[in-house]
Amino acid sequence: MMRFVFLVYFINSLKLASTEIKCGMPAYPVRESDYNSNRIIGGWEARPHSLPWQLYVLLRYKTGLTACGGTIIQLNPGNSTNLALTAAHCMVDQSTLKKLKPENASVIAGAHNIADLTERTREQYDVKSIIIHQNFKNGQVHDIALLILQSPILYSTKTRPICLPDGDEIPEQKCWIAGWGYTRATGGSSHVLLMISTPMVFYSGPTLIAENFKKYIFLAGSKDGGAYQGDSGGPFFCKINNVYVQYGIVAHRPIGFPPGSLSTYVRLSTHLWKMMRFVFLVYFINSLKLASTEIKCGMPAYPVRESDYNSNRIIGGWEARPHSLPWQLYVLLEYEAGIAACGGTIIQLNPGNSTNLALTSAHCMVDQR
Known part of the structure; x- marks a missing residue:
């Protein structure tokens, strides 16, 4: 007599599969430009929850609390994930130069005003494991880390993954960065999520980036502004066929450039993903362990x-x-x-x-x- 119950359940399962939330497709339109904004290091306020992949990464260093940016990413199909991308240097306590323990990091998803603790859309997730790129040496190259969370982020209109690139080339078009970082060189960080459009900077001289590093990192920014302190780990993303794809991770500001102008980004290319196969191997081994228990x-x-x-x-x-x-x-x-x-x-x-x-x-x- 309960057959109809199971039938309803499996029909609903099929409906869920057919309405699987896709990466890079926010429920709210992105404010891609703001001509009337009061720009602060070139930024304007993002439309609330229009960048549902954006994470606020909270870090407990020996000297106190600090924060970086991050993104929700997905490797397996489904409507949830426990994976996040950020910068490797964020996961190293800069006062001790030691890798953070997972219990000293957490991520906040679904936030817009990070200072509003009553914001109902936000959810905080503990970190289970921190995996830093094996070739990272506390510099700009290979400045990428994968966070495995204790519990999955469930997708909604406020939390969704960003897409990852399927090739080496970065499109020659307008792209964006976003974060809660510092809004001026002598000021504090922003309470609300800010974003700015920024073009990729093509290499005009050997002094900016060494030739053998160009396949790992790239430069982006303009005189109008760019990333600054607190934005590290956040995404450099572009709109490809109406889908938002992350091509870079905010890393560092090159020496000699003013704050909020030119920034260095980790290139999320096919080559880099090949170098990180061991990361995914660890992740899937952990998944198998979970299945075996x-x-x-x-x-x-x-x-x-x-x-x-x-x-x-x-x-x-x-x-x-x-x-x-x-x-x-x-x-x-x-x-x-x-x-x-x-x-x-x-x-x-x-x-x-x-x-x-x-x-x-x-x-x-x-x-x-």
């Missing part, structure tokens, strides 16, 4: 208190050992007459370590008034 149904981590001879029984009951019935749900109901509650259980139809299914009584789902 799949949690089984009906097996609690704590022993069940199946009887209690000495209990002070209340209508035949005794207190269960805390968390020994981990499938038990408290179903909160808002009837017209007020708040009520029922019981329920966590169930699973597909393999894995998560589910979105619960069982309860039908009469609980009917307002008795």
